[in-house]
Amino acid sequence: MTLSDAFLWPGTKACERLGLDPEADAGLIRWFFNTLFYLVIGLVIVWIIVA
Template sequence: MTLSEAFLWPGTKVCEYLKVNPEGEAALIRWMVNTLVYLVVSLAVVWILSV
């Protein structure tokens, strides 16, 4: 597993669950899921560091 595959893993797993191709028609779904996952993780890190 390469580093880019590791970063895209959450969205890829959601696409597999929905039974769509993450490399084709579901690329935007994978992008959206990854954005939401990493947004929540980043906000949690900022919140922990600021308190």
């Protein structure tokens, strides 16, 4: 597993669970799920550090 595969893993698994092809549509579906995943993780980390 390469580093890029590790970063894209949450989106890939979300697409597979929904029965979508993670490579379709130039990876935009996978990108969307990765963005949501890392947004939540980032906000939690910022909330912990600031609060």
